[in-house]
Amino acid sequence: MPKENKKIPCHECKKMIPKSAAVHAEGKDYVLHFCSIECMDYWKKKQKKEKKNS
């Protein structure tokens, strides 16, 4: 059974996508999955904003 057929939700827009097609963002202690580069960029921009505010 190929595990690649498993579907996961995009971290940003919650759309279900096949894991094999997901875009990954890796940090020190986490791996996030996105449906597209656009969603990953959007999330990255949000992270920068939150860091500035704190």
Ligand SMILES: [Zn+2]
């Ligand atoms: Zn998305």
